[in-house]
Amino acid sequence: DAKTTQPTSMDCAEGRAANLPCNHSTISGNEYVYWYRQIHSQGPQYIIHGLKNNETNEMASLIITEDRKSSTLILPHATLRDTAVYYCIVRGYSGAGSYQLTFGKGTKLSVIP
Amino acid sequence: GAVVSQHPSWVICKSGTSVKIECRSLDFQATTMFWYRQFPKQSLMLMATSNEGSKATYEQGVEKDKFLINHASLTLSTLTVTSAHPEDSSFYICSARDLAGGGNQPQHFGDGTRLSIL
Numbered sequence: 509d510a511k512t513t514q515p516t517s518m519d520c521a522e523g524r525a526a527n528l529p530c531n532h533s534t535i536s537g538n539e540y541v542y543w544y545r546q547i548h549s550q551g552p553q554y555i556i557h558g559l560k561n562n563e564t565n566e567m568a569s570l571i572i573t574e575d576r577k578s579s580t581l582i583l584p585h586a587t588l589r590d591t592a593v594y595y596c597i598v599r600g601y602s603g604a605g606s607y608q609l610t611f612g613k614g615t616k617l618s619v620i621p
Numbered sequence: 622g623a624v625v626s627q628h629p630s631w632v633i634c635k636s637g638t639s640v641k642i643e644c645r646s647l648d649f650q651a652t653t654m655f656w657y658r659q660f661p662k663q664s665l666m667l668m669a670t671s672n673e674g675s676k677a678t679y680e681q682g683v684e685k686d687k688f689l690i691n692h693a694s695l696t697l698s699t700l701t702v703t704s705a706h707p708e709d710s711s712f713y714i715c716s717a718r719d720l721a722g723g724g725n726q727p728q729h730f731g732d733g734t735r736l737s738i739l
Contacts, residue, residue, distance in 0.1 A: 540725050551627070551714045551730035552665070559725070595664075608655060609716075609728060611665040 512596045517616040520590075526583040528615050530596030533577040539600045541572060542609065543581045545592040545617075552595065552611075555581065586619045593617070623649050625717050627731030635739055636707060642700045642734045644715030650695035651717035655728065656688075659712040671698040695720065705738045712736075 513531040520526040532541065540559050544552040556563055556570045558579075563570045569582040583590055595614040624647040632640055644654055652673050657665040669690055670678040677690035687709075689701040698717075702709055712735050716728040 542727060544730075546665075549712075549733070549735070551625075551716075551733045554727045554729055557725065557727055608667055608670060610667070611657075613664055 512598055512612055514594070514596050514612065514615045516613065517618070519618050519620055520583075520586045522588060522619050522621050523585055526581075526586040526590065526617060526619070528581040528583075528594050528596075528617065529578065530581070531578045532596070532598045535576050535598050536600070539598045541570065541579050542597045542599060543568070543570065544595045544597065544609075544611075545590075546595070546614070547589075547592045555594075586617075588619050588621065591617060591619045623717075623719055623729040625715065625729045625731040627715055627734055629734060630732060631735045633737045633739065634705065637704055639701055639703045640705055640736060642702075642713055642715070642736075644698045644700070644717065644731055646696045646717045646719075646729075649717075649719040649721065651698075652695065652720050654692060654698040654715055654717040656690065656698075656700050657714045657716070659714060659733075665714060673698075702736065705736070707738045710736055710738045 540557050542557040543555040546552045555567050558570045572579045593614040593616050595611050597609050626645045626647050628643045654671040656668045658668050659665045667680050668683045671690045671692040673692045679685045692698040712733050714733040716730040718728045719726050
């Protein structure tokens with residue numbers, strides 16, 4: 509699976525949009541981009557995933573560049589409860605067998621009152 | 622949405638005892654479940670992949686005789702830490718993906734088990 513690069517930490521003011529970048533320049537054609545977050549002392553929570561089109565759900569939006577070498581997770585109105593470590597993970601769709609996720613260090617997002 | 626339940630959430634036991642952790646998919650079936658370990662201030666590290674009805678696949682450096690995995694049904698996988706020692710103290714997390722749907726379906730995680738060995 510392709511390696512991802514994320515900033516170590518970011519701050520965001522409460523109520524503002526949080527934009528979390530991720531670089532995945534070695535992504536291949538069948539690899540999806542997944543975003544998870546982990547709030548302290550809990551298991552990771554799935555946020556969103558996409559292949560090449562932008563995606564939106566009730567939690568966030570995912571913007572993937574046309575060349576697919578980078579993406580941005582957008583939390584439209586950050587709240588204090590969004591403070592967490594956010595992981596961007598690229599994983600291939602093998603169709604069968606292993607679907608394991610490889611976690612990097614992620615981005616520590618701190619939402620400030 | 623897909624829910625994965627992990628039990629217990631917290632356990633303290635003496636060195637040398639064995640501890641069993643359960644991971645259940647509550648509203649979906651999972652052919653494959655995954656077990657991770659997370660030490661303080663570190664990221665999640667995959668320990669093993671649990672396959673229903675067959676042997677688990679362990680990552681390099683993970684002792685299969687120490688971390689016994691059983692995946693007897695499509696909704697339950699267990700991890701047993703045998704003869705636990707203080708260095709096994711960690712946060713253990715399981716995940717599962719829905720059997721239905723396409724191969725790009727996301728994994729869903731349990732809330733983790735914090736294991737402390739005295």
